[in-house]
Amino acid sequence: MVGSKQDWDDYARKMQGPSWRTYPHASPPSETPDAPHLKRVDPNVCTVTEKYFVRARQGMEKYGVDTTRKDLSTTEWLVHLQEELMDATVYIERLLGDIDDIKQNL
Numbered sequence: 001m002v003g004s005k006q007d008w009d010d011y012a013r014k015m016q017g018p019s020w021r022t023y024p025h026a027s028p029p030s031e032t033p034d035a036p037h038l039k040r041v042d043p044n045v046c047t048v049t050e051k052y053f054v055r056a057r058q059g060m061e062k063y064g065v066d067t068t069r070k071d072l073s074t075t076e077w078l079v080h081l082q083e084e085l086m087d088a089t090v091y092i093e094r095l096l097g098d099i100d101d102i103k104q105n106l
Helices: 005-014 043-063 074-104
Strands: none
Touching: none
């Protein structure tokens, strides 16, 4: 299980992905002399990327597994996805109701 920040860095290296400290937006927002291939990255993409890394770390700390686990069948993964998407539609419905309430109170 991943616990400390060092453990997370080691885990990220093992998975050959960036660690929690090495997001693309850590570079300057324009080309740099030492890395001209790094161009400005959409800040919204950077924010979402950071949230993915935080969420992955929290999931690893809480459950001790990630999505590379082999104990679920393809059908079980699809059911899990379906349940997550059903939750998302409930959140959307709630927010649409909020918008309706705001419009009515204008």
